[in-house]
Structure formats: C-alpha cells, structure tokens
Amino acid sequence: PVGSTTRRLSFFVMVLCNSRMIYVEFTVSQTMEHFLACQQHAFCFFGGVPQKVMVDNLKSAVLKRAIGQAPIFNPRYLDFANHYGFTIVPCGIRKGNEKGRVESGVGYVKKNLLSGLDIPDFKVMKPIAEHWLETVANVRVHRETGKKPVDLFEQEKASLQPLPVEAYDVAVINQVRASRQFRVTVDTNRYSVPAQLSGVGVTVRQYPDRICIYHEGNLVARHVRSYDRRQDFELPDHPKELLAQRRKARDQKLLMRFLVLSDKAEAYYQQLNERRLNTLHHIRQIVALSEIYPLEQVQRAIDDAFIFQAFSCEYIANLLEHRTRPARESGALHVTRRSDLLDLTIAQPNLGIYDYSIMEDEDDNKGN
Structure with missing residues (x-):
C-alpha cells in the first residue's frame, strides 16, 4: 500500500565481493533516477566507491549487448560511473551466475526479511531495511566466508575510493507545459506551479524524493514526490497571483x-x-x-x-x-359646528371682591 493505492514493491541490492557487506533499498519504481540514487546511497552507506561495479544488462545500464561485441552503455549511467570513478562490468549474456554474490543477496532478502513480513504502508520499509542491515544481515556469520561481513569490511573499506566532493545529480529532466490550472503531471499526480506560469513551458527535474520545477533557470516550485496515484498537490503561495488577477x-x-x-x-x-x-x-x-x-x-x-x-x-x-419615501398629504381643516361648543354662556365675573379686599387693607393701616 502507498497512500490510497498499491504499487509493485522492488528492492535494490549491492554486495561487496570480499566482505559480503550488503546494502538494501526498497522502491516502488525502477526508473533511472531510482537506479542511480540507490547506487549513490549504497556508496554513502559503504563510505566509498569500489573500483568496479558489475551490473545486469538492464536498459538503465546497458543499451545494447551482442556476443563478441563491446557493450553499448547507457550514456547517463556511463556519466554517473565517470563521476564516481568506477568501471562498469556488465554480466555476460544469460550468465547471471557471474554475479552470484548479489544473486545470493537477493534471495537472502526475500527469504530472511520479506518472507511473512506484513507491510502496512511502503513508508515503513526504509526503517525496516536499515534495522535489518544493522542487526541481522551484516552481523551474521556468512556461510561462504565463515565471518561476519561487518568484520571483514574493516579490511575491505581501505580499498574503496573516496566519495567525490559533489554528489551526482540523479534527476531525470523533462520539458513540459504547465496546464491552465497551473499544474504539471508526474506519474499521474499533479503538482502546482505559480499561477502566472499557466500554459508556460517549464523544466521538471524528477528525483526519487522530490519534484523540482524550473522556469528560465530559476526554481519556481519544489514538492515532495508522491507515489500515490491521481493526487493533486498545491503550494499555498501558487494561486495568489491568480487570485490577485x-x-x-x-x-x-x-x-x-x-x-x-x-x-x-x-x-x-x-x-x-x-x-x-x-x-x-x-x-x-x-x-x-x-x-x-x-x-x-x-x-x-x-x-x-x-x-x-x-x-x-x-x-x-x-x-x-x-x-x-411617500410624503404625507396635508389634511383639510375641519371647523366644528356643534352647538354646545359654539353657543357658550359665560357668567359675568364679580369684581366686588377686589373692592372689599382694598377696604380691609385700609382699616388695618388705620389701626396701626
């Protein structure tokens, strides 16, 4: 299982001839970037590069091989070999026995590590392989040598060439055109680029662990590579330009x-x-x-x-x-005609009370 899908499990094996020190790496693809990266990781694991590397006649290494003729190597693999300084030694046609040590290593991985192993998801294979190499494969007493590979390796590693200062760029490069939805497709998965590059030609560099996208020599997007299928991956900054437009x-x-x-x-x-x-x-x-x-x-x-x-x-x-807003119309003036309001009779006021009050005030003043 890989995410929501399933893929065929593959693994790469490299064995050092003298010590039988083994390196194993699991993949779900056998394309060129994986083939080169697995060897690169093996050299780092051993801490050096052997003088010769014997390989099968697979197309990633040998394009054409005919009896009695020199092999035609894959130019990319030949460039890789020149970078690390080893000589490619292809097996003879239909002579897998010439690399019996690695064939035995393949069988050992199948019988000892994979037999009966429950794999819930591909992502667990890397730690499982590392633990197995450290605790089982390279510390066992080898049937042929009678010694532990890790012990013999202490002597053999002196014969290895030093690693180059710069690692080889294992990416597979493709020129593609971004879709109108500013996406590029790699192995059925879609990865975003900045929205302004919609419909524009870009360069995609495919690594086993990442997807790098360039435009005019500048890195414009970097995604973690997914081995799921038909998934969409968008970086948060990529649609900003489209939204602004x-x-x-x-x-x-x-x-x-x-x-x-x-x-x-x-x-x-x-x-x-x-x-x-x-x-x-x-x-x-x-x-x-x-x-x-x-x-x-x-x-x-x-x-x-x-x-x-x-x-x-x-x-x-x-x-x-x-x-x-509707304006209110002025209402008509209504004058009342009720007789009880119009015909009023008001009694004449008695003004004599004012004269009486004045006389009383005058009497009081005389008494004082």
Whole structure:
C-alpha cells in the first residue's frame, strides 16, 4: 500500500565481493533516477566507491549487448560511473551466475526479511531495511566466508575510493507545459506551479524524493514526490497571483459599472480617492443601490451629492431613501359646528371682591 493505492514493491541490492557487506533499498519504481540514487546511497552507506561495479544488462545500464561485441552503455549511467570513478562490468549474456554474490543477496532478502513480513504502508520499509542491515544481515556469520561481513569490511573499506566532493545529480529532466490550472503531471499526480506560469513551458527535474520545477533557470516550485496515484498537490503561495488577477478584474468591472451611472461618476470617484476613503467599498455599495432603485434616481442622487460635496455611499443611500419615501398629504381643516361648543354662556365675573379686599387693607393701616 502507498497512500490510497498499491504499487509493485522492488528492492535494490549491492554486495561487496570480499566482505559480503550488503546494502538494501526498497522502491516502488525502477526508473533511472531510482537506479542511480540507490547506487549513490549504497556508496554513502559503504563510505566509498569500489573500483568496479558489475551490473545486469538492464536498459538503465546497458543499451545494447551482442556476443563478441563491446557493450553499448547507457550514456547517463556511463556519466554517473565517470563521476564516481568506477568501471562498469556488465554480466555476460544469460550468465547471471557471474554475479552470484548479489544473486545470493537477493534471495537472502526475500527469504530472511520479506518472507511473512506484513507491510502496512511502503513508508515503513526504509526503517525496516536499515534495522535489518544493522542487526541481522551484516552481523551474521556468512556461510561462504565463515565471518561476519561487518568484520571483514574493516579490511575491505581501505580499498574503496573516496566519495567525490559533489554528489551526482540523479534527476531525470523533462520539458513540459504547465496546464491552465497551473499544474504539471508526474506519474499521474499533479503538482502546482505559480499561477502566472499557466500554459508556460517549464523544466521538471524528477528525483526519487522530490519534484523540482524550473522556469528560465530559476526554481519556481519544489514538492515532495508522491507515489500515490491521481493526487493533486498545491503550494499555498501558487494561486495568489491568480487570485490577485481575478480580484483586479472584478474590481475593474465594478468600476466600469459605477462610471456609467452618471456623468458625474468619474469626478465622484476621483473625490473619493482624494479623501483616502475605502473607495471600492463605497463604489460597491452605490452599484448595489443601482440594482434596487431606478437608474434615474441613482443618477440624480450622485449629481446632488457631488453638488453638496458629500462623498460617501451612506449619503447616496439617504438621498434615495428620502426621495422614495411617500410624503404625507396635508389634511383639510375641519371647523366644528356643534352647538354646545359654539353657543357658550359665560357668567359675568364679580369684581366686588377686589373692592372689599382694598377696604380691609385700609382699616388695618388705620389701626396701626
């Protein structure tokens, strides 16, 4: 199992002839980048490079082999060998016995490590292989030598060549064109590139553990390689340019709708900008009002707002609401004709009480 799918399990074996020190690496692919990377990892595991490497006549190493003729090596593998300084020794045609040590190693892996092994997911194979090499394969007493490979290796490693300063670039390079959805496809999986590269030719470098994508010599995307199938992988920054373009186009369309509302709309827009307001917010609200109220009323509201130097969507909304609110008609004046209100009889007031109060005040003053 690999993610949501299943793949055929393969493994690479390299055995040193003298000590029988073994290196094992599991893969789910046998393409060139895996073939080269597995040997590269083996050299790092041994801490050096042997003088000669014997290989099968597989196409990754030998393109053509005929009896009595010199083999034609795969140019990529030959370049790899030259970089690490070893000589390629291909087996004779149909003579697998010439590399019996590694064939025995393959059988040993199948019988000792893989037999009855439950594999829940491919990602567990790397730690399993490392643990097996350290605790079983390279510390056992070998049947042929009678000694532990790890002990004999102490003598053999002096014969290994030192590793080069720079590791060989094992990537397989392809020129592809990004899709309209700014994706490139590798082994049925889709990987994103920056949105501005939609439909543009890019260079894809396929490594066993990663996918690197270049445009005009610059690295524009780096993804962890997936061995699942038909999955989509998008980096968060890649759609930003597309979203910005869409937002810009949407804002431009909104502005065009606003400018046709009135002859004063362009000047109104400039005034909003000069006042450093959230221009798009006000324009968006005014355009929304034009979908509710008749165009003539919106046009008049903008014209009047410009005259009064009132630059905001709230003022436009208040004008429209006020002018569409029905005005109350003045009611008729009703004069009452009830006889009990019109024919009133009021008794004459008695003013004598004021004279009586004055006489009393005069008497009091005389007594004092």
